[in-house]
Amino acid sequence: MEVAVYGRKFTDNFAPYIQKFFDKLDSIGIGVVIYEPFLDYLKPRINISSKVKPFTKNVEIINTAEFLFSVGGDGTFLDSTTFIRDSNIPIIGINTGRLGFLSGVSINEIETALEDVFSGKFALDQRSLLKVETENNLFGTNNFALNELTVHKKDSSSMVTINAFIEGDFLNSYWADGLIVATPTGSTAYALSCGGPIILPGSNNFEITPIAPHNLNVRPIVIPDDKVLTLKIEGRSQDFLVSLDSRSKTIDSSVELKISKNNFTINLARLHNENILGTIRNKLNWGLDQRN
Numbered sequence: 060m061e062v063a064v065y066g067r068k069f070t071d072n073f074a075p076y077i078q079k080f081f082d083k084l085d086s087i088g089i090g091v092v093i094y095e096p097f098l099d100y101l102k103p104r105i106n107i108s109s110k111v112k113p114f115t116k117n118v119e120i121i122n123t124a125e126f127l128f129s130v131g132g133d134g135t136f137l138d139s140t141t142f143i144r145d146s147n148i149p150i151i152g153i154n155t156g157r158l159g160f161l162s163g164v165s166i167n168e169i170e171t172a173l174e175d176v177f178s179g180k181f182a183l184d185q186r187s188l189l190k191v192e193t194e195n196n197l198f199g200t201n202n203f204a205l206n207e208l209t210v211h212k213k214d215s216s217s218m219v220t221i222n223a224f225i226e227g228d229f230l231n232s233y234w235a236d237g238l239i240v241a242t243p244t245g246s247t248a249y250a251l252s253c254g255g256p257i258i259l260p261g262s263n264n265f266e267i268t269p270i271a272p273h274n275l276n277v278r279p280i281v282i283p284d285d286k287v288l289t290l291k292i293e294g295r296s297q298d299f300l301v302s303l304d305s306r307s308k309t310i311d312s313s314v315e316l317k318i319s320k321n322n323f324t325i326n327l328a329r330l331h332n333e334n335i336l337g338t339i340r341n342k343l344n345w346g347l348d349q350r351n
Contacts, residue, residue, distance in 0.1 A: 061090035066130030132156015188321035206245030211237035
């Protein structure tokens, strides 16, 4: 069996736990391929087996890796989806970041989590993606997002106007700092901090959440994910920022964004003691107020 590992830089206090992770994989005879920039970062900090191989492209792992381990926070997890794409390889997040809605394995649970994974004690949680299409193929083949698409002003303090259409029917002109179109997975991320609702995975919805709207009666709205949402942007500035998860591009007002549900999903490996409701409770500290 072979697993892939994708990661980012971490603080020094995490190094012993990362060492324990790789030692455990080596002790049970699991082959490991590591994203090459992360492997270069690891070598001066921990002991890496000489059997470990590097990878740089998704084609190097999609036919051989049984799992992909994301070592970092939720941003690292989101980046790792570009290597998995439509291969159905389950992703397991080891959290060396902060909140960690997606990276559910804490550093103290690494050995137990690995034992559960390789003994089959996990469930696959299929998460829907959104995709964006433009005439100039703005994001190339990585035109999908697990969390959200965001349109944001770039060079000016002036707000932008984002005209939204659902299946060609006019919805609203959002006069705001920007706009978020989130999946159910992304509803607990940027959209939540902007006042959007929490949507459970599998709900077959997108949510549209304005960022600091000028009109306070413009509220988030939930729409079916089988509809095509079109965004047309205008403003005093010539340039605007469009982001898919952590990948960003600059566009001008001539670019129309067509947003719809992607044609493949991403598999999250959930351990036996994890579920989305428990994650929401724990991460948002629900139930800690003893007055309830």
